[in-house]
Amino acid sequence: MPVEPLSQKEIEDRLAELPGWSLDEGRLARSYRLGSHVAATAMVVHIAQVQEELNHHSDLTLGYNTVALSVHTHSAGGTVTEKDFELARRVEDLAPGHGAH
Numbered sequence: 001m002p003v004e005p006l007s008q009k010e011i012e013d014r015l016a017e018l019p020g021w022s023l024d025e026g027r028l029a030r031s032y033r034l035g036s037h038v039a040a041t042a043m044v045v046h047i048a049q050v051q052e053e054l055n056h057h058s059d060l061t062l063g064y065n066t067v068a069l070s071v072h073t074h075s076a077g078g079t080v081t082e083k084d085f086e087l088a089r090r091v092e093d094l095a096p097g098h099g100a101h
């Protein structure tokens, strides 16, 4: 997987395919709302497993019934790369199973 910084247009084109995700202070960001604190915590554990699989890690924030992610690629100088979008797509795929929206 290339870890070249993506251009602004490449980022915008990819974000158009990821409703709910945005570029926030140079990081891909998304917040999910869930039905309970325990459900939110379970989603955090699931995301952590995916992050370990991808060897790519976001800043994860657990709230009362929310999960927020913020991610960029450290090894690319803190820029947004395809690895960040790969993680975002995997989280989008697992979110419905947790009742997250």
Ligand SMILES: C[C@H](O)[C@H](O)[C@H]1CNC2=NC(N)=NC(=O)C2=N1
Residues within 6 Å of the ligand: 055, 056, 057, 058, 071, 072, 073, 074, 075, 076
């Ligand atoms: C040594 C290990 O492979 C690297 O530190 C991985 C771990 N997780 C990572 N996560 C993110 N977001 N960016 C990285 O460059 C990165 N690198």
